[in-house]
Amino acid sequence: MIETVSSDSPNLPDSQGYFGQFGGNHYPPEVKPALDELANTYRAVRQSRDFQRTLDTVRKGLQGRPTPVHYLENTSRRIGGAQIYVKREDLNHTGAHKINHCVGFALLAREMGKRKLIAETGAGQHGVALAAAAAYFGLECEIHMGAIDIEKQSSNVGRMRLLGAHVVSATAGQSTLKEASDSAFNAYVEQRDHALYAIGSAIGPHPFPMIVRDFQSVVGREARGQFLSLTGGCLPDHVVACVAGGSNALGIYAGFLDDSDVALHAVEPLGKSDEPGQHAATLSFGRPGVLHGARSIILQQDGAPAKVSSVASGLVYPGVGPEIAMLHDTGRLSVSAIPDEEVIDVFFQVTRSEGIIPALESVHALAYGIRLASSEPASKRILVNLSGRGDKDVDHVIANYGAGCRLTT
Structure with a gap:
């Protein structure tokens, strides 16, 4: 039985993932089971004292x-x-602040039995934070980054690789954050059975914006x-x-x-x-x-x-x-x-x-x-x-x- 604590999160999003007229889940139907699994797991653990105690311990010690x-x-x-x-x-x-939700996603991946974290990064701060969280929890890590940003933020690319992450260059379009997000989303669709998408900001389909907001x-x-x-x-x-x-x-x-x-x-x-x-x-x-x-x-x-x-x-x-x-x-x-x-x-x-x-x-x-x-x-x-x-x-x-x-x- 999960021991619960009260949540101080707002009442939004609604049950369909909307904040007023914005939000929802406009993602390929084949991904819906994976997103439902994530939402259900998060709803269970967000009120768990054990989950929160572990999160607090990691925030104090690692962060x-x-x-x-x-x-x-x-x-x-x-x-x-x-x-x-x-x-x-x-x-x-x-x-940066990015590690606040990265350690949360790593804990969620462990709860869900996933062995890998996938994400996009722009400046590289989210990529480094996720690579660190993955290393701490013993998970694989795959970071998608625009080719322009890989050159511009080379020091962060080096940190990601030192931490054990596989860095994938996104070369389409402007080769920046939007293209890195496209690439990471596609990789998640292909690997959703064993990987969790640890999105880099409060964007994307429900429940990602809610989860990132709560961890931040x-x-x-x-x-x-x-x-x-x-x-x-x-x-x-x-x-x-x-x-x-x-x-x-x-x-x-x-x-x-x-x-x-x-x-x-x-x-x-x-x-x-x-x-x-x-x-x-x-x-x-x-x-x-x-x-x-x-x-x-x-x-x-x-x-x-x-x-x-x-x-x-x-x-x-x-x-x-x-x-x-x-x-x-x-x-x-x-x-x-x-x-x-x-x-x-x-x-x-x-x-x-x-x-x-x-x-x-x-x-x-x-x-x-x-x-x-x-x-x-x-x-x-x-x-x-x-x-x-x-x-x-x-x-x-x-x-x-x-x-x-x-x-x-």
Whole structure:
């Protein structure tokens, strides 16, 4: 008999996997039994004390949780406006929030008797995290990655291989995250009898968005308590996260969704410009459609997913997760987009002034947090999810932008 504990997850998705008008299961019918098996197993174990105890033990020992909330004193002083805090998900083992759901999927695979994990990765952070989780639990691991990203994020490719993962190059189309997702989905369809697809964000058919959100909610739960402790009982006025699929955003939002006085901000990549194909700002310019097994908001051109661009490999995706789409649709999220040039400037600012090398994905959120702080009084507090560290980006930044300081005034 499974000993249960209460779940603090929201009531969505509904029984069909929908968040309002978004979500569902638009996947080949032959895969439905495998997805039903995953959903049924997850429903059983999500309330199990044994499962949760094991997950907590791995999070403390392997991951290094809890990660701290940290005040960016130098940046806040320089701006002279609102106070900026960051949730340091970059301090997780493997360097990002991704490991939060990777260890969860590895535990689920063990519960289901699967011997292999399959996934896609863009910047490589999810791939490294899943490879580490697979190694820890003694599972095989197959990571699909766009050929462009394999070259751009070579250090993370090396880490995946060191951890025992088989890295598959996706060479179709733009050879980036969307194509890696296509390749991984196809591999899962072929290997579903013995493998579990450990999706890299809160995207895809039901139950993947729900599972990823639930495993990532640890970020928001921790952050809420830590912030209250740091500020003497005050909540942040604003919570900011970068958004592509939405795993890090849903993780940090989870602690504050029910607080109407806390504004939630989603920050997208404006890339080189707002012209089609030059950005990946899906909420800003997309429209409803189906991508990777779920109905959501998608950047489209001629009825197909549009080409996308960003300096941050992990944000080069023409869609968002269905729950993010719903939160935007209901007005709970404000949306902004940050161009590549501003991302690089803020990358150097934060590195030089705070001693932190943030991932380029996270810098989008930091850049908006800085914009926001400059227009708010010092009495306001902003919490930014620093979702990953930028070790993976250093070679690319130096090769393309130099190692000099590009501080904005």
